[in-house]
Amino acid sequence: MGVESKSQLLLVEGNDEIHVIRKLMERHDLEPSFEITQKEGFEELRKSIYNEVNVSQRSALGILADANSSSKDRWRSISDRLRKADCEVPRNLAHTGSIFSGPRGIRVGVWLMPDNKSP
Amino acid sequence: MSTRLHLPSLSIEGFRGIRSLELPRLGRVTLLAGKNGVGKTSVLEAIRLYASRGDSRSLIDLIETREEFVLGDNDEGDLVFFPDFSSLFYGFDQQSTARPPPIRIASTSESLSLSLRLEDADKNSDSPRFFGSENPTNGLRVLVGKRSRNLSAGPLIYYGGTRKHLSEANARASRDEWPAPIAFESLGPGLLGNADAARLWDAVALTEAEDFAIRALRLVVGDSLERLAVVGETPRSYRSRGRRVVAKLTTSSAPIPIKRFGDGANRLLAVALSLANCRNGILLIDEVENGIHYGIQPALWRMIFSTAEAANTQVIAATHSFDCIVGFATAAAESHADGVVLRLENYEDELVAVQYLEDSLLVAAQQGTEVR
Numbered sequence: 001m002g003v004e005s006k007s008q009l010l011l012v013e014g015n016d017e018i019h020v021i022r023k024l025m026e027r028h029d030l031e032p033s034f035e036i037t038q039k040e041g042f043e044e045l046r047k048s049i050y051n052e053v054n055v056s057q058r059s060a061l062g063i064l065a066d067a068n069s070s071s072k073d074r075w076r077s078i079s080d081r082l083r084k085a086d087c088e089v090p091r092n093l094a095h096t097g098s099i100f101s102g103p104r105g106i107r108v109g110v111w112l113m114p115d116n117k118s119p
Numbered sequence: 120m121s122t123r124l125h126l127p128s129l130s131i132e133g134f135r136g137i138r139s140l141e142l143p144r145l146g147r148v149t150l151l152a153g154k155n156g157v158g159k160t161s162v163l164e165a166i167r168l169y170a171s172r173g174d175s176r177s178l179i180d181l182i183e184t185r186e187e188f189v190l191g192d193n194d195e196g197d198l199v200f201f202p203d204f205s206s207l208f209y210g211f212d213q214q215s216t217a218r219p220p221p222i223r224i225a226s227t228s229e230s231l232s233l234s235l236r237l238e239d240a241d242k243n244s245d246s247p248r249f250f251g252s253e254n255p256t257n258g259l260r261v262l263v264g265k266r267s268r269n270l271s272a273g274p275l276i277y278y279g280g281t282r283k284h285l286s287e288a289n290a291r292a293s294r295d296e297w298p299a300p301i302a303f304e305s306l307g308p309g310l311l312g313n314a315d316a317a318r319l320w321d322a323v324a325l326t327e328a329e330d331f332a333i334r335a336l337r338l339v340v341g342d343s344l345e346r347l348a349v350v351g352e353t354p355r356s357y358r359s360r361g362r363r364v365v366a367k368l369t370t371s372s373a374p375i376p377i378k379r380f381g382d383g384a385n386r387l388l389a390v391a392l393s394l395a396n397c398r399n400g401i402l403l404i405d406e407v408e409n410g411i412h413y414g415i416q417p418a419l420w421r422m423i424f425s426t427a428e429a430a431n432t433q434v435i436a437a438t439h440s441f442d443c444i445v446g447f448a449t450a451a452a453e454s455h456a457d458g459v460v461l462r463l464e465n466y467e468d469e470l471v472a473v474q475y476l477e478d479s480l481l482v483a484a485q486q487g488t489e490v491r
Contacts, residue, residue, distance in 0.1 A: 044486065050479045051488040056154075056464055103473075104466045 008034035010062040013042050017064055049081035053102050060107045067112045074112055124433050125301050125401055132223040133209040135161035140470045146459035148427055150447050151437040152491045153463035158470055159437035163403045169224040169233050170303040170401050173261035175270055204259045205237055231298055234262040263298050302400025304393040308409050311389035317349045317362035319392035328395040335391035338422045339415055340384055343368045382410030398430040408440040416446025424454035441491055448480035
């Protein structure tokens with residue numbers, strides 16, 4: 001594949017999400033081209049954002065989190081951390097998920113379960 | 120107490136392998152991380168030149184460290200070494216006659232900047248010539264703020280001898296005094312030799328800085344460390360053991376050579392004495408983790424943070440070690456002093472610095488995220 005797995009990372013909250021992603025990929029016959037790391041909860045995921053954006057040679061970072069009680073609140077706390085890491089974060093999360101760029105050419109994507117808008 | 124840093128930020132142009140580098144923020148204690156050969160040592164060298172205000176001794180030290188000499192004839196026709204100033208300049212090509220762009224090292228706008236320009240040697244003068252060549256070696260023009268002076272590439276080491284010399288042609292220097300250097304000490308990656316340890320000790324003996332160094336060393340050797348002394352004489356023959364540092368412990372009646380405590384204690388003594396030697400100045404440490412067991416990294420950094428703050432010293436160190444960064448993060452979180460980790464890396468042919476402040480470092484240490 002020619003891609004170092006560590007250069008592309010998907011951050012998730014827990015093991016359930018890892019299984020969901022693996023199943024989805026199997027169903028669509030996708031080869032894993034990235035690593036998945038679970039952070040044991042949203043708070044640890046949020047705290048890790050700055051460091052994960054800045055890992056040496058990182059080219060892509062995905063963030064998959066649960067909207068929990070409010071997708072707006074979740075988006076605000078994720079985007080605050082991303083801005084600290086010099087990412088060009090849009091004001092609102094697109095309903096199809098948002099992809100934007102960060103420092104040193106890194107691409108960052110965010111998806112809030114289930115559909116980026118509810119609840 | 121003054122808390123102003125000598126270098127709140129740093130910009131380097133045209134030095135060694137660095138075409139251009141901006142470090143927008145340095146801390147009271149700054150740790151440089153990054154791959155081998157990325158330029159960490161060059162950054163430390165640039166700071167050393169800056170602090171010395173382009174002093175010829177520092178220039179020669181830098182050239183000696185990397186053995187950048189050229190061989191040529193001196194006035195008497197003897198074969199001697201001359202310093203190769205061109206090796207300090209980014210992208211200098213021995214084959215090309217084009218002059219490389221100047222070196223510029225600066226901090227904030229209100230502080231003095233340092234510039235170095237390679238000067239064409241005057242072919243009519245008695246400048247030294249390269250061995251087997253008619254080309255005289257290049258001189259160096261040093262500019263600090265608005266003042267400037269020239270350094271000629273005088274013979275550095277007589278063949279087979281140890282005499283060092285570099286003449287400073289002050290003819291065109293300004294009448295004003297040359298700006299005072301910033302006090303600094305520079306520790307390389309190797310263990311401190313007896314002679315250097317004794318030199319550092321001489322400068323603090325029977326001053327309050329002595330207590331300060333002992334207190335610092337106690338953080339690692341333990342409270343049984345009572346006093347330090349230097350014994351022995353300057354070596355005059357191969358039988359002489361030279362001057363060396365010995366310690367008095369409460370638990371032992373006889374003095375114990377500091378070397379018996381191992382490489383870690385040697386390194387810690389070097390750091391503690393150097394800190395004591397550059398109050399209100401700058402301490403530079405390359406490969407700071409050398410000789411230090413990972414388990415005592417936090418103690419090393421606690422010592423550095425607490426003494427750096429108390430002595431108003433700014434510390435800039437380089438490392439390859441993740442344990443070292445974790446130790447740094449732990450000490451930084453406990454200290455009032457400001458700790459910053461900068462990872463140097465190449466991005467699209469430019470050297471860039473990725474900055475980690477204390478909160479993100481602590482998270483990285485807890486989560487085991489790679490920051491090197």
